[in-house]
Amino acid sequence: MQTSYKEKILREIEKIPDDKLGNIYKIIHLLTEEITVGARKTGKRASLRGIWKGSQIDDSLFTDARKSLFPYENSRGL
Numbered sequence: 001m002q003t004s005y006k007e008k009i010l011r012e013i014e015k016i017p018d019d020k021l022g023n024i025y026k027i028i029h030l031l032t033e034e035i036t037v038g039a040r041k042t043g044k045r046a047s048l049r050g051i052w053k054g055s056q057i058d059d060s061l062f063t064d065a066r067k068s069l070f071p072y073e074n075s076r077g078l
Helices: 005-014 018-040 059-069
Strands: none
Touching: none
């Protein structure tokens, strides 16, 4: 008779000291949430329209970001 993964997991949990079970519960709960949420995703992304509403962005921000990300371009005068 083959043992199911659920049975194997339960046997492993039985080995954990009682004072550590709270932490294990948190881990299992987070994993379960991630797995079930991942299964429910439809593949459609929510819109980000309006997230930066009212923000002021000018070219200097892009220039500063480019310099910090690509410092080698600044040495060539780009």
